[in-house]
Amino acid sequence: MNSEKSLHLHEKLRGKIEVTSRAKIRTKRQLGTLYTPGVAEPCKVIHKNPNAVYKYTRKWNSVAVVTDGSAVLGLGNIGSRAGLPVMEGKCMLFKQFADIDAFPICLETQDTEEIIKTVKNIAPGFGAINLEDISAPRCFDIERRLAEELDIPVFHDDQHGTAVVLLAGLINALKVAGKRIEGVKIVISGAGAAGIAIADLLLKYGAKHMTLFDSKGAVFDGRVGLDPEKARLAKMTNKNHFEGPLPEGIAGADVFIGVSVPGVLTTDMVKSMAGKPIIFAMANPKPEISPEDAKEGGAYIYASGRSDYPNQINNVLAFPGIIRGLLDSRARHLTDEMKIAAAEALARIIKNPSPKKIIPDVFNKKVVSSVAKVIK
Amino acid sequence: MNSEKSLHLHEKLRGKIEVTSRAKIRTKRQLGTLYTPGVAEPCKVIHKNPNAVYKYTRKWNSVAVVTDGSAVLGLGNIGSRAGLPVMEGKCMLFKQFADIDAFPICLETQDTEEIIKTVKNIAPGFGAINLEDISAPRCFDIERRLAEELDIPVFHDDQHGTAVVLLAGLINALKVAGKRIEGVKIVISGAGAAGIAIADLLLKYGAKHMTLFDSKGAVFDGRVGLDPEKARLAKMTNKNHFEGPLPEGIAGADVFIGVSVPGVLTTDMVKSMAGKPIIFAMANPKPEISPEDAKEGGAYIYASGRSDYPNQINNVLAFPGIIRGLLDSRARHLTDEMKIAAAEALARIIKNPSPKKIIPDVFNKKVVSSVAKVIK
Numbered sequence: 161m162n163s164e165k166s167l168h169l170h171e172k173l174r175g176k177i178e179v180t181s182r183a184k185i186r187t188k189r190q191l192g193t194l195y196t197p198g199v200a201e202p203c204k205v206i207h208k209n210p211n212a213v214y215k216y217t218r219k220w221n222s223v224a225v226v227t228d229g230s231a232v233l234g235l236g237n238i239g240s241r242a243g244l245p246v247m248e249g250k251c252m253l254f255k256q257f258a259d260i261d262a263f264p265i266c267l268e269t270q271d272t273e274e275i276i277k278t279v280k281n282i283a284p285g286f287g288a289i290n291l292e293d294i295s296a297p298r299c300f301d302i303e304r305r306l307a308e309e310l311d312i313p314v315f316h317d318d319q320h321g322t323a324v325v326l327l328a329g330l331i332n333a334l335k336v337a338g339k340r341i342e343g344v345k346i347v348i349s350g351a352g353a354a355g356i357a358i359a360d361l362l363l364k365y366g367a368k369h370m371t372l373f374d375s376k377g378a379v380f381d382g383r384v385g386l387d388p389e390k391a392r393l394a395k396m397t398n399k400n401h402f403e404g405p406l407p408e409g410i411a412g413a414d415v416f417i418g419v420s421v422p423g424v425l426t427t428d429m430v431k432s433m434a435g436k437p438i439i440f441a442m443a444n445p446k447p448e449i450s451p452e453d454a455k456e457g458g459a460y461i462y463a464s465g466r467s468d469y470p471n472q473i474n475n476v477l478a479f480p481g482i483i484r485g486l487l488d489s490r491a492r493h494l495t496d497e498m499k500i501a502a503a504e505a506l507a508r509i510i511k512n513p514s515p516k517k518i519i520p521d522v523f524n525k526k527v528v529s530s531v532a533k534v535i536k
Numbered sequence: 537m538n539s540e541k542s543l544h545l546h547e548k549l550r551g552k553i554e555v556t557s558r559a560k561i562r563t564k565r566q567l568g569t570l571y572t573p574g575v576a577e578p579c580k581v582i583h584k585n586p587n588a589v590y591k592y593t594r595k596w597n598s599v600a601v602v603t604d605g606s607a608v609l610g611l612g613n614i615g616s617r618a619g620l621p622v623m624e625g626k627c628m629l630f631k632q633f634a635d636i637d638a639f640p641i642c643l644e645t646q647d648t649e650e651i652i653k654t655v656k657n658i659a660p661g662f663g664a665i666n667l668e669d670i671s672a673p674r675c676f677d678i679e680r681r682l683a684e685e686l687d688i689p690v691f692h693d694d695q696h697g698t699a700v701v702l703l704a705g706l707i708n709a710l711k712v713a714g715k716r717i718e719g720v721k722i723v724i725s726g727a728g729a730a731g732i733a734i735a736d737l738l739l740k741y742g743a744k745h746m747t748l749f750d751s752k753g754a755v756f757d758g759r760v761g762l763d764p765e766k767a768r769l770a771k772m773t774n775k776n777h778f779e780g781p782l783p784e785g786i787a788g789a790d791v792f793i794g795v796s797v798p799g800v801l802t803t804d805m806v807k808s809m810a811g812k813p814i815i816f817a818m819a820n821p822k823p824e825i826s827p828e829d830a831k832e833g834g835a836y837i838y839a840s841g842r843s844d845y846p847n848q849i850n851n852v853l854a855f856p857g858i859i860r861g862l863l864d865s866r867a868r869h870l871t872d873e874m875k876i877a878a879a880e881a882l883a884r885i886i887k888n889p890s891p892k893k894i895i896p897d898v899f900n901k902k903v904v905s906s907v908a909k910v911i912k
Contacts, residue, residue: 166574167581167592173558175594176570179637180556181628182549188843191898194552195625195852196841197821198542200609205543207611207618216543217620218551233576235583241660242583244593249571252557261555263639266661274657281654284617285642445573465572467564476571522567 176248177255179263214287214490223262223483224286225250226279228270231295231318231353234444240266243293250292250317250479258480258528260487262290272298276305283310287487290479291316296352297387313486313494319357321475324482324499325519326358326417326440327365328506329473332513333461337436339414345434346370347413349406349448350420351379356389358417361503363396364496371398373420377405414438418448425449430457439463442473461515470516477506477520481528485535494535501534552624553631555639590866593661599638599859600662601626602655604646607671607694607729610797610820616642619669626668626693626855634856634904636863638666648674652681659686663863666855667692672728673763689862689870695733697851700858700875701895702734702793702816703741704882705849708889709837713812715790721810722746723789725782725824726796727755732765734793737879739772740872747774749782749796790814794824801825806833815839818849837891846892853882853896857904861911870911877910 170176185191192198202216214220225247229240247264254262265282269275275298279289289312291303299316306314315321334341346367348355351374359372372379372393379386380403381394402409406424410416411432416425418441425448430437438461439454441447447464454462463471482502486494507513509520509530520527546552561567568574578592590596601623605616623640630638641658645651651674655665665688667679675692682690691697710717722743724731727750735748748755748769755762756779757770778785782800786792787808792801793816801824806813814837815830817823823840830838839847858878862870883889885896885906896903 162569162574163577166569166577169559169569170575170578170592174591174596175598175637176558177555177594177637178558178597179553179627179631179639181631182552182554183545183628185629185632186899188848188898191852192843193538193542193545195629196609196622198538199546199621199625200611200821201539201542202546202621203608203611203614203618206620207614210615210617213617213620215550216546217624218553219617219620220550221554222551232579233572235576235579238579238583239586241586241589241595242579244582244589244595244661245575245578246572247661248593249575251555252559253561253571255555255557256561261551261553263555264661265658268657268660274653277650278654278657281644281650282641282658284644285620285623285640445576467568476567522564523562 170245176252218261219285219287221261221487222286223254223260223288223290224265224282225262225290225292226265226267227292228267228275228294230270230293230298232293237295240268247292250290253476254480254483257476258484258532260480260483272301275302279306280309283312286312288312288483289314290483293318296356297389299353300356300389307493311492313491315479315483315486315494316353317475317479318353320494320499321478321482322354322419322442323357323361324478324503325473325475325506326442327361327500327503328477329440329463329471329519330415330438331503331507332510332518333438333463336513336515336518337438337460339436341366342368344369344414345412346415346417347406347410348372349416349418349424350374351390352419354419356393358419359393359397361496361499365500369399371402371409373406373409378402378409416440418442420448422446422448427453427457430454430459436460440473461518463518471518472522473519474522476522477527478502478531481531482535484528484532488532489536491536498535502531505530505534546621552628594637595661595663597637597863598662599630599636599664599666600641600658601638601666601668602641602643603668604643604651604670606646606669606674608669613671616644623668626666629852630856630859633852634860634908636856636859648677651678655682656685659688662688664688664859665690666859669694672732673765675729676732676765683869687868689867691855691858691862691870692729693851693855694729696870696875697854697858698730698795698818699733699737700854700879701849701851701882702818703737703876703879704853705816705839705847705895706791706814707879707883708886708894709814709839712889712891712894713814713836715812717742718744720745720790721788722791722793723782723786724748725792725794725800726750727766728795730795732769734795735769735773737872737875741876745775747778747785749785753781754778754785792816794818796824798822798824803829803833806830806835812836816849837894839894847894848898849895850898852898853903854878854907857907858911860904860908864908865912867912874911878907881906881910
């Protein structure tokens with residue numbers, strides 16, 4: 161039913177975005193001013209002073225939403241054509257929430273070096289690059305290399321958008337539960353793009369006791385076959401060198417953060433957690449544990465990606481404001497400090513957080529401007 | 537004065553195009569239909585049936601306007617950033633004249649192989665590729681290779697847009713002068729992207745007596761140092777094997793076609809032409825000869841790129857309709873037959889051609905639909 165509705169609406173729209181003209185040409189004089197021969201004037205100025213491209217063109221407000229289609233939603237490697245509806249959706253949200261001109265770039269290649277080269281080759285017309293739905297661990301290399309080699313900011317939403325919104329929710333959740341980041345035991349289920357980025361940001365924010373789990377169990381220093389990112393985090397987390405599976409590792413944890421698959425968290429596992437368990441079950445569209453099962457296990461705070469329950473952890477709370485801020489400030493890099501400032505700004509929007517209200521609603525008018533103004 | 541006006545207007549607009557949303561999201565329900573989780577539905581359908589991307593996304597109406605900035609207007613190799621105002625202008629015209637969603641892609645590279653690879657890598661989201669302001673002879677290889685290797689049509693406006701509009705004008709000019717394409721002696725000044733494409737199209741249309749000239753004089757078979765395209769045309773044109781300069785070669789010509797530089801045609805040279813000389817002086821913004829000097833030399837018909845004189849040969853008469861037709865018909869290639877049909881359609885719009893009226897005005901409402909419907 162709902163799926164039919166989505167297909168029907170997508171077919172009716174035949175595209176969720178379009179490219180429109182900001183000037184209506186009515187006379188030959190206007191044509192001669194905005195097109196040949198008059199257009200030669202801004203061209204000549206930019207040729208002399210490359211920075212003027214921000215003054216005379218749309219570069220200042222343009223973002224490429226780039227995917228290789230290797231990790232689209234929970235659908236996996238469906239290819240970039242099949243990912244286009246998601247990219248268009250993202251571009252649509254960029255415009256509506258932050259008046260940003262975002263255009264989808266669907267890549268034919270899934271090769272790391274070719275992706276890097278291609279994005280570098282198309283970068284001159286854009287003010288920022290938003291990487292989207294590119295699978296781990298390739299996404300880490302791609303983002304790092306592009307950030308180093310481009311003169312515009314690069315943002316991988318699946319990593320940093322998710323991490324910022326999660327941290328915002330966690331800040332208020334800890335406040336409500338009367339706990340401190342330094343003291344809590346945190347378990348992260350999922351060590352892909354989002355899990356790694358969340359772990360990095362929480363470490364930066366002051367987390368001391370944290371263990372990541374992937375499909376093979378705990379990520380620990382020395383585990384055979386870890387990819388470089390997991391190996392790096394293994395050295396900075398899991399201080400007790402726990403080597404078992406999630407159901408054992410979660411015992412006594414204060415916070416569960418799921419960016420993995422449905423069903424990995426059970427009522428009994430929640431029961432085994434410390435007092436006032438905080439659950440972020442963000443697998444999409446089906447969370448790691450249902451709110452009912454979490455409640456039965458004694459969850460104090462429950463947040464998920466679902467819009468039909470309280471505390472929706474939705475990247476749309478972060479990406480429009482972050483890119484707005486990057487474009488407005490002409491910052492070359494998104495730093496950890498900016499991400500933390502963005503999370504704190506989001507958290508502050510909720511004046512009196514409660515278990516059912518740790519994060520603002522996606523339509524809250526303060527969201528984008530609050531985030532944008534701390535990105536600088 | 538006019539240049540100041542152009543700069544001022546470009547600064548005021550800060551971009552001549554923008555990306556807008558075709559759906560306003562007001563509720564979480566709408567967000568869940570057009571973005572996650574509902575957006576997964578069209579993704580899954582496209583994954584199963586790649587052709588459905590034309591049904592559920594904007595691919596059917598999207599064109600990349602790709603430049604490497606190597607031959608921007610008459611400004612030369614000013615780089616793709618400096619070319620962006622032209623690309624935005626083009627995108628703006630695509631929308632206004634043919635409701636096409638065109639987006640500028642400014643390339644960092646000017647290497648032929650890298651350009652080909654990059655365009656192939658970003659092609660999945662587009663319904664067609666418009667190459668723009670890429671210098672000869674690289675543009676020929678790039679266009680040919682992309683046309684062979686992509687499953688969407690590729691159009692190099694500097695070649696084929698110019699050739700189509702020129703042919704349209706020539707059809708009516710010959711009609712007015714009472715001459716036939718098979719019988720006239722044609723001189724083309726300029727053997728770059730436009731000159732080569734014009735020569736090819738005129739040969740296809742039936743021209744028998746034609747000589748190209750570049751900055752070194754006549755292009756003849758066996759001339760040392762000819763690039764492959766000029767060498768190819770040398771074999772098919774210049775049957776008399778003329779080896780001299782333009783001022784000599786133009787004697788007795790019926791038609792002069794200039795896609796070169798200002799000033800190469802003089803009053804005396806026009807006087808040396810056959811009766812009822814037809815002059816297309818399309819160097820931009822300053823033509824090969826002024827209308828006054830051409831008239832003094834006895835020009836019967838004068839056309840140029842200028843909007844302030846009659847008979848403006850402007851690519852905007854061709855590219856919106858051609859791309860509209862390619863998108864609508866889902867044609868994979870733009871063929872010579874289509875180009876000739878487009879030129880004939882443009883020519884037919886002028887019911888009673890006269891020396892001062894051989895080509896429709898750019899704002900003529902019939903132009904785009906007349907061209908689009910013969911491209912199939």
